[in-house]
Amino acid sequence: MSNLSYIDDSNGAWQTYLAQVDRVAPYLDHLEEYIDTLKRPKRALIVDVPIVMDDGSIRHFEGYRVQHNLSRGPGKGGIRYHPDVDLNEVMGLSAWMTIKTAVMNLPFGGAKGGVRVDPRTLSARELERLTRRYTSEISHIIGPQKDIPAPDVGTNPRVMGWIMDTYSSGQGHTVMGVVTGKPIHLGGSLGRVKATGRGVFITGQQVAEKIQLPLKDAKVAVQGFGNVGSEAAYLFADAQSKIVAIQDHTGTVHNPEGMDVEALKLHLEQHQGVAGFAGAKEISNDEFWLVDMDILIPAALEGQITPERAQNLTAKLVLEGANGPTYPAAEDILLERGVTIVPDVICNAGGVTVSYFEWVQGMANFFWSEEEVNQRLDALMIKAIHDVWQTAEDKVCSLRTAAYILACDRILKARQDRGIFPG
Structure with a gap:
């Protein structure tokens, strides 16, 4: 099977991603035998997120964290708060992060998370409770060397600060690298x-x-x-x-x-x-x-x-x-x-690229100016788009297929060289 049986939305994000992978398969030569690696997520977690509302009632929200592929490094991907969030969407978004980090040649895999909620209907205190409970439910699979969340639709630097604080409380010390997109004064990067x-x-x-x-x-x-x-x-x-x-x-x-x-x-x-x-x-x-x-x-x-x-x-x-x-x-x-x-x-890979810069700066406890961040970002983006354009010309294909060719080649070579444990 190239799909998951419980995902049946024919127009969903996951199905769109699978169709894109199928289009690149003929260009992968011997690496095509590993393509099923890209057609199923490594790990998908569904969690219940109960919180006490300001009026004293208890409401339950459904949360997700999907790690699509970790062959090239820890997972990287945002957390989305939106009323339409579901497993299909989060799986598709996590897979696109796998491709995105590989196209940019960043040392990350792909992940994504979300909670099905309209954050505009929550008070600030309710939003904080939701974030901290969600973080506690996924804390065993995230970390600076495991999976590093970031902001997405419906979340922002303040939410990332709550995630960092909640995770750090469980570790007994501040773990700056558990998220990116943090407020600047909490270790965020200028330009993010x-x-x-x-x-x-x-x-x-x-x-x-x-x-x-x-x-x-x-x-x-x-x-x-x-x-x-x-x-x-x-x-x-x-x-x-x-x-x-x-x-x-x-x-x-x-x-x-x-x-x-x-x-x-x-x-x-x-x-x-x-x-x-x-x-x-x-x-x-x-x-x-x-x-x-x-x-x-x-x-x-x-x-x-x-x-x-x-x-x-x-x-x-x-x-x-x-x-x-x-x-x-x-x-x-x-x-x-x-x-x-x-x-x-x-x-749209500029965000994850500067997230990578933030992660590196946090690990080193040495921070760059916004001018330095922008210079490094521009250089990586220009090189990446030129590489994709050249691949499209060489293979006579669309820019999307060319991007997938570059990304899948890097991902599947990593999968091939790491092997499968146990053998």
């Missing part, structure tokens, strides 16, 4: 919050040059305006691109002449969303996909670019700021239409 969006811009800049798409006056549409989408938008605006459409949880705004991102930033601080922004017209969420654009940055959740949306998309370049935003069938349509897709496993 903006790193994923910066990576989207850097890879987009490199590929736009290769396909001869000038960034000056290029029309950019962004779905999702959190840390990733907003930072990417600011950097593209600095490159004189026009941010023509933005969609977030509050709605969609559009201005074909481009938006003032500084004014938008002020609006976001005041209203916590793009809806009502005076510098643009509100349109329906469905209309977002029909806007005239050169570059699309899906930076929200997975499964956003469907075959139907792909048929009408006007973008020449898609930069996957989110994990798994494009269904395989939709990707086929886009590729047939000549659209270039920079896949998530490299496009």
Whole structure:
């Protein structure tokens, strides 16, 4: 079997990942015999997370931590708090982390975690109780040399601080390296919050040059305006691109002449969303996909670019700021239409790369300036995207398949050379 029998969501994150792995198999030569290693997670933990609410009642939440592959090092991957979190999603996200860390040639494997909860409905104290109880339930499988969580959708540096404190309490001393994405004063790295969006811009800049798409006056549409989408938008605006459409949880705004991102930033601080922004017209969420654009940055959740949306998309370049935003069938349509897709496993790898820097800095107790962090990040991102581009040209395949070729080769060589115990 190449799948797990209890995962039956045909359109889920795990199934999308499996389809992507199947596409790379013909390029793996003798390593293909190890490909089942990539088609099943090493470890999947489901935990009950009971907490006492502020009103004295007890509620139960379901939590997960999946370690997909540890052949190249400890697991690495975020923790997501969202009402739609389930095992299928966490498995898929953990697998993409395996590919992502390998594409960037970081000494990590892939992992992911989550709790099915809407964090906006909890008080600060309830959120802390939830985090600490969840941490206690998964503490036996995480650690700086085992599995290192980080922020994801619905979590932030404050949550990482609670995780570090809870885990450290059980160890009897401060364990700085158990998580990344921590507050700066608790051992976090400068540049971490903006790193994923910066990576989207850097890879987009490199590929736009290769396909001869000038960034000056290029029309950019962004779905999702959190840390990733907003930072990417600011950097593209600095490159004189026009941010023509933005969609977030509050709605969609559009201005074909481009938006003032500084004014938008002020609006976001005041209203916590793009809806009502005076510098643009509100349109329906469905209309977002029909806007005239050169570059699309899906930076929200997975499964956003469907075959139907792909048929009408006007973008020449898609930069996957989110994990798994494009269904395989939709990707086929886009590729047939000549659209270039920079896949998530490299496009949004800036975050995990600076998480690696944070882990290294914490281990050494020696911290870098933000300029040093950005220089190191840019250098690694540029090398990685050039390696993927060259592989795509050599193998005559898409950038996603090329990224998987590089990643799977590294992962499966590690699996081959480590062997199987007991033999």
